[in-house]
Amino acid sequence: MAQKSLVALAKEATIQESVSRVFDLLGGVTNLIDEGDSVVLKPNAGHAAPPESAVCTNPEVVRAVIREVKKAKPGKLVIAEAAAIGCNTMECFEVSGIAQVAREEGVELIDIKSDKDLINIPVRGYRSNIKRVKLPRFLLEADHIINLPILKAHASMVFSCALKNIKGTVQDRVHMDMHKQNLTMSMMDVWYAVRADINIVDAIYAAGGFSPHTPVPLKVGCILGSKDPVAVDRIACDLVGIDTNQVDYFKAAKEAGMGNPDIDNIEVVGEKVEDCFTKMWVPYVGDMSSRWPEYDVRCEGACSSCQALLALSMEKLKAIGAYEKCRNTHIVIGGKNDLSDIEDNENLVLHGNCTYKYLKEHPGARWIKGCPPGEGCFYLTVSEGVLHDAQTDEDIKHQRHQLEVHEPVWSSYVYAEADKFYEAQQ
Numbered sequence: 001m002a003q004k005s006l007v008a009l010a011k012e013a014t015i016q017e018s019v020s021r022v023f024d025l026l027g028g029v030t031n032l033i034d035e036g037d038s039v040v041l042k043p044n045a046g047h048a049a050p051p052e053s054a055v056c057t058n059p060e061v062v063r064a065v066i067r068e069v070k071k072a073k074p075g076k077l078v079i080a081e082a083a084a085i086g087c088n089t090m091e092c093f094e095v096s097g098i099a100q101v102a103r104e105e106g107v108e109l110i111d112i113k114s115d116k117d118l119i120n121i122p123v124r125g126y127r128s129n130i131k132r133v134k135l136p137r138f139l140l141e142a143d144h145i146i147n148l149p150i151l152k153a154h155a156s157m158v159f160s161c162a163l164k165n166i167k168g169t170v171q172d173r174v175h176m177d178m179h180k181q182n183l184t185m186s187m188m189d190v191w192y193a194v195r196a197d198i199n200i201v202d203a204i205y206a207a208g209g210f211s212p213h214t215p216v217p218l219k220v221g222c223i224l225g226s227k228d229p230v231a232v233d234r235i236a237c238d239l240v241g242i243d244t245n246q247v248d249y250f251k252a253a254k255e256a257g258m259g260n261p262d263i264d265n266i267e268v269v270g271e272k273v274e275d276c277f278t279k280m281w282v283p284y285v286g287d288m289s290s291r292w293p294e295y296d297v298r299c300e301g302a303c304s305s306c307q308a309l310l311a312l313s314m315e316k317l318k319a320i321g322a323y324e325k326c327r328n329t330h331i332v333i334g335g336k337n338d339l340s341d342i343e344d345n346e347n348l349v350l351h352g353n354c355t356y357k358y359l360k361e362h363p364g365a366r367w368i369k370g371c372p373p374g375e376g377c378f379y380l381t382v383s384e385g386v387l388h389d390a391q392t393d394e395d396i397k398h399q400r401h402q403l404e405v406h407e408p409v410w411s412s413y414v415y416a417e418a419d420k421f422y423e424a425q426q
């Protein structure tokens with residue numbers, strides 16, 4: 001029988017107490033880290049978002065981890081991040097509040113994006129097209145990498161936690177390559193190259209709703225920890241009611257033999273999940289084929305990533321007032337659909353690499369490249385009636401502009417929907 005993965009769950013009166021308890025439950029910080037070791041903390045500071053948005057790791061969680069790690073007397077302790085494409089890492093550190101904590105605690109901040117000392121290392125047994133990956137020497141040579149994700153809903157992954165946070169260790173070029181293929185597989189490949197040895201999850205305020213761009217923070221009040229990123233992601237999902245059967249990442253992890261996604265192979269220590277359970281609004285999961293009856297939605301064989309983007313896009317069409325105008329559009333995601341009855345090719349939108357094959361029989365359709373495609377592509381392709389696949393700088397610029405224009409109505413729409421959801425829970 002496979003060895004069980006240990007996941008620690010704490011909900012103490014303060015963040016520091018919860019972080020210390022999680023380290024204790026994992027064996028104690030001085031047993032995990034030797035005196036003189038070099039330690040890299042990898043928070044999620046991928047966007048320039050303030051702490052109250054719950055988009056980046058809470059700076060007080062980062063502070064608590066710094067203070068806990070210092071008990072082991074590390075030789076070197078740094079915080080490192082490569083922010084999302086188009087974002088400035090140092091600005092993200094500042095806006096998230098992590099830079100202020102780093103200054104107060106005397107810890108150096110490193111922008112991985114501007115690091116020049118890179119090693120091009122092979123990914124053994126790679127599953128995506130990422131055969132080699134360039135990573136900073138300091139990261140590869142560190143004695144410990146402590147992964148510090150925040151738990152949040154995510155448009156192209158359903159949720160984001162430990163595994164996804166490791167995407168923030170690569171520079172923009174690799175980051176872009178990851179988005180051009182199967183994102184889950186490429187994240188696992190990067191994980192195999194980086195391998196954080198401790199994961200501490202910030203679930204003090206988790207971000208539900210249409211996070212990461214329109215998060216609706218929810219107080220959960222917990223810290224989780226594990227050496228196994230898949231097991232801790234699994235328990236984090238259970239904690240806020242995300243149905244892991246509907247998230248392909250766990251199936252992919254199982255196939256890849258990475259971590260323990262099965263509850264039978266996980267031992268939770270500390271608090272019980274049911275005692276801390278807090279239902280979060282995650283509109284990226286559930287039945288997609290009948291949710292928007294005004295449209296012809298076909299999603300046989302679609303991964304949860306494309307389903308999540310479908311949910312985001314359809315709700316965006318409603319928010320910007322384009323939903324009625326575009327009704328009856330044929331929308332196809334996934335590679336197991338029967339389109340033999342569709343003759344109106346101009347009104348057909350194919351979403352994702354696995355729908356490319358339908359172009360042969362439906363040459364006039366709008367095919368959006370990507371696995372999954374970018375977050376703005378789908379709703380702009382439908383609402384504007386022309387293809388937007390973010391494959392050119394011009395289109396990326398156009399999408400950024402439109403997202404900015406639509407932001408106010410979209411935010412109001414999301415908060416109103418969140419109110420409805422949480423009121424119905426009471």
Ligand code: SF4
Pocket residue numbers: 182301302303304305306333334335351352353354355370371372373
């Ligand atoms: S494009 Fe196809 S294979 Fe890729 S994430 Fe979407 S549904 Fe999955």
